[in-house]
Amino acid sequence: MEKEQELEWTKAQNIAIGVDLVAAAKQQLQFLAAVDRNRHLYEGPALVRAIYRYNACWLPLLAKHSESQLSEGPLVVPLDCEWIWHCHRLNPVQYKTDCEELYGKILDNSNVVSSVQGSCKSKTEEIWNSLYQDEPYNLNLQNALSEDMSERISRLDKCTKYDLVSAVKRQSPFFYQVSAPHMNHDLFLEGAVSRYKGFLHLIKSNKEKSIRRFCVPTYDIDLIWHTHQLHPVSYCKDLHELLGKVLEHDDMDADRTKGKKLDTGFSGTTKQWEDTFGNRYWRAGAMYRGSAPSPLTTTPYQSNIMSKDVVAFPDHQKVLELPEVKFVEVLLEFLEVRNLPEGHKGILFASFSKTQQDIFFNAKRRLSIFSEYGEKQVASFQCEPTGELLFELMSYSPSYLPMKRAYKPLGSSSFSLQDCLLPPSKLYVEKWLEMVPSSSNGNLKPIYMRVAMSFTVPAIAQRTLHMVRSRPVSKSSCFFPFHGNNQDAKSLKHVIDETGRELIRLQMRDPEKEKAKGNSVPRKEVVGITKSGKICTLAEFVGTGWSLMNSNWSLHREKNSKDGYPFLLKGKKMVKFFPGRKLDYELKDCEKHTTEDKTEQDFMTLVEFSAKDPYGKAVALLHLKSGCIKIKEESITVPGIILAFILSDKLKKEKYNGFSVNATEMGSVEEEIDENPEEVEGTNLNSSGASEVALKIEVVEGDVLMSQKGGGCGGACGSGCGTATRSAGSAGCGSGCGGGCRNREKSSGCGSGCGGGCGGELGNSVKSGGCGGCGGGCGGSGGCGGGCGTILKSGGCGGCGGSGGCGGGCGTILKSGGCGGCGGSGGCGILFKGNGYGAKSAQEITSGNSCAEDLPKAVVV
Known part of the structure; x- marks a missing residue:
């Protein structure tokens, strides 16, 4: 950071908050998980009954308890009432107004224990039953009365006018976005609290400068913001001191379409954050995960019908020797370069890879540099939390001579993953890396490249x-x-x-x-x-x-x-x-x-x-x-x-064609290299990545295969085989039915259907071929790609993976050329444009999970 940006960050961290937000956030996650196990509270009769109980029983009881403590210990709020109370407090301005109108003051959560935290509910239940003989303390959510509760609610003397049904509907999807295990880790939450203070600092700065901006949080910040609001007295006090008013929490917008309020607000917040603090706004594990999966049943599983536990059989637990493997999610952006050689005229880009074998990430990928193109491109991938990331700075000069080498390595540098994950890790690093010059670089001054990386806490893979x-x-x-x-x-x-x-x-x-x-x-x-x-x-x-x-x-x-x-x-x-x-x-x-x-x-x-x-x-x-x-x-x-x-x-x-792959097709790379040394010598894969053979990433159900293996794309979980010597050949594509291994001169054998074959008969280093034809394609049923490509033109990648997509077209080093189709394991996407909270383009595309129109224009090889 520059000194001014460091000063702004220090000011943000000095914002006073009267709540232990890390501990409270953990409690909130535990509570949201309990509600998600009782989904009757999301809609229907149980929700309406809960709203009635909240207005008729809980708020009056809480008001009495705040005036004169009804028991020696804290009250324990019933789960259904707590859920409605939770959603009500997440509109802090409305909650303050309702409480003051109905009870003359804000009803706080002090001296109240959550339903999932309270171990002794008997005293609260005794008080409840003495006040509400006709309403049980513990409501059977599955058997909630189906009678019309709206009339009973309308007869209440004191009842909030806030639309709590709509509030619940808006808050119900939130748990899925924050339910990943890393969200509950102290290290991740501590960073989220710091970022929440930065978020508040931006809002304060806008207010002081009379700037009207809809600030949109990432999900780590939003989790902490929710946590703060759940303590209404502290929230009102803290925000009055900071802003002179209670900060509203606008959760009405859910449209993530590009150009809409949520999308433009996120883009504006991103720019303001990075200009103010000098670090990146995105964070690994804090971006939009997409919509929640469809439920399998509306009837929850009853634990009383579960079969009895049995004694473990240790001999069979040791049948497999499968060592534990961990992974981290990584977001990566290349920001700028300094001290380029004099007279440099090529197009700059950078590649990244792992220096050692990695189960999840063993490929070389390329990414543009922000200062060169002015477009934010962030790579998202998973890898083991060991070894080093290797970064290579490359220069590309267009040439119309297909055999002429157009890539020039300028330098390389590495970064140890352990350095960012061991204490006192912040799970984020942004630094200038000195690029060790290549032999062909005559520059006397060292070249530096600024890199930003974010990580999640290592988790079991x-x-x-x-x-x-x-x-x-x-x-x-x-x-x-x-x-x-x-x-x-x-x-x-x-x-x-x-x-x-x-x-x-x-x-x-x-x-x-x-x-x-x-x-x-x-x-x-x-x-x-x-x-x-x-x-x-x-x-x-x-x-x-x-x-x-x-x-x-x-x-x-x-x-x-x-x-x-x-x-x-x-x-x-x-x-x-x-x-x-x-x-x-x-x-x-x-x-x-x-x-x-x-x-x-x-x-x-x-x-x-x-x-x-x-x-x-x-x-x-x-x-x-x-x-x-x-x-x-x-x-x-x-x-x-x-x-x-x-x-x-x-x-x-039963006539199902199971196990279409045999062990010969799944042969290891090491075996093939040992048996074919002459082919290894004929393939120029040097350390700088300036290969005469265009490397190709295959994505299979979210698993990045080794770049040395051309096989394994399609609906299957990794069929076919290819080697470092056969990178032009993408054999074995198409749900495991796409032919055998191909050599360096032929890259056919892709897909099934009419038109298959990746690149036809000229899939060598000069022509990498277009992937798929009409009906074939890599991995299933379609993809109208095709067309041969050169080292400069990657061809049309067709329907590479899953069921198609219309790619096609020739690509250059800056354009991968219509890499269509996001189905199945396909797509060639590894990037997103950074609108992480608001727009589709922010979705992680590591597993091909982004539509073609969301792909940024960048090299993906």
Whole structure:
């Protein structure tokens, strides 16, 4: 920061607030989670009844308690009344007015305990029952009276005129935006409090300068702002001292369309913040997440019908050696460059990558520099919180000679992720990096590039495991040797992790087949063969269902499920299998426009129901066609793999084409390089990123594949294979049905349907090809891209991923050329324009979750 900007930030941090906002924010998140478990309060009879109880019972009781304490301890507010009180206080001006008109003063929350915090409610319940004999203290929300409560409300002597139904409707979606685990972390909340003070400082500055601006917060700031308002006396006092009035909280606008009030307000707030304080307004984990997923049921799960807990079976908990992996979300922006060589005339851009292998991010991406183009472009991605980020400054000079090298490396620098994540981390860094000059740079002065980065707190990562068919084992194979001579290797399935490391092998033993071979097998079962060669029975077919892991779990087929789930897993937890991608795996709005419904039949979402999550929590996603399973909860890892194997076997017999990928197609990069050294020498991938082969990012259901691998795009969870030597070839695209591996000279083999093939027959370093044709495309059903491209023109990326999109057109180093389609795993988007709270263009596009018109004009290679 400049000295003046540092002074402004210091002034902001000196703003006095009479509440411990970090502790109070945690309590608010706990309360919002409790309300979300009781969604009857969002609408319908329970909501109307709660509003009546709030006006008829809670406010009068609170008023009496504020005049003369009714009990020795604090009052404990009932959950339904607290929810209405919560929404009322989030209009602080209206709440102050209503309280003063009805009760002569602001009714505060001091000496009141939340329904989720109060351990002793008996005294409050006793007082309540003495005052309101006809209204129970604890309301059964599911059985709330359906009678017309509006008439009873109208007869009340004291009742707020504020439209509380509309207030609840506006506040109901808020919890989804702040429900990610990092929001509840002290380090993240402490930074949010500091940013909230900065937000108030901007508003004060506007007032002093008579500037009318609609200031829009990011969600971390908004969470703290809500927290402050929930303490009405302190909020009024603090804001009167700061602004001379109570600051209104306008939550009436929800239109995020570009150019509307919310969008323009956010853009204006962003510019003012960055001009005033000198740091970036956006923050990782604080931007708009999109609309909440559709609920699976309107009837909450009842904990009293849950199957009894069973004793864990430790031998099976250790079947897989799957080490814990963490991830962070990162937002990155390149701001400006100093000390360029004299006479420099090229177009500047910068690339970023990881210096070591990363499960989530192992690609090189390019991003424009703000000072060069005047357009804010922010890269959003996930990576492991280890190693270093490598930044390379490049110069590009247009040339009409396709074989002439147009890139010039100017310098590089690295940044340790641990430096920003270890205490006393602020989860944000903005600094000038000295770029180590490349050998071709004759500049005597060191070049500096200003970089801004924001991180979330490291969290446990979702894991992606693949199930593949057996293959012959070569000497250089990364798969361990198979132990035993009596097993049929062709019937084995290998379970591998993201790096290609094998975890276990599975085999289905069928008694009928074994009898034909002369073997005696008492029942159908699934056996696992561990890395040490140990064979263990993981599941047995018993009666009409499967018993898993020594009867710790049982799988049943549900033929008449009212909620539409065909399978039910019961044991330590209750897990239902829903067809398609549900809850956290649900496609974003723009993806739904370009993805055909028929692709949903390839997926099953495993949803856990419990007292904590009565409406369900997605714990895993199974892609039946490719044999891929994404797992969020460690406890479901082993049963999830077993079930994926069982369901694939069952559906295959029902003529479903499961496990279309075999182990040969999933071969590791290391193996291929060892066996083809002459191809490695022929591919020029140097450290500066000035490659003669255009690198290509493939995005599969939110997982960024290695840039060295061209395969794996499409509806499948990572099919096909490609290597560093085959980066021009995007083989294996299209839900796992897109052909085998292609060499450096040919990049076809993409997609299915008529017109497939990425780049036709000339997909080498000169012509990287257009991805897909009419009906083909990478990953499913469409994409009218096509056309060959050169190193300068990336061609039309067509419908690369999911169900299409009309890309097409040739691109340059500044334009990726119509990279259409946001369906499925497609899109080439890694950027957003920064309107994080207000506009679609602010949505994170890491997993292709942005419509084509939202993509900024920048290089994506």
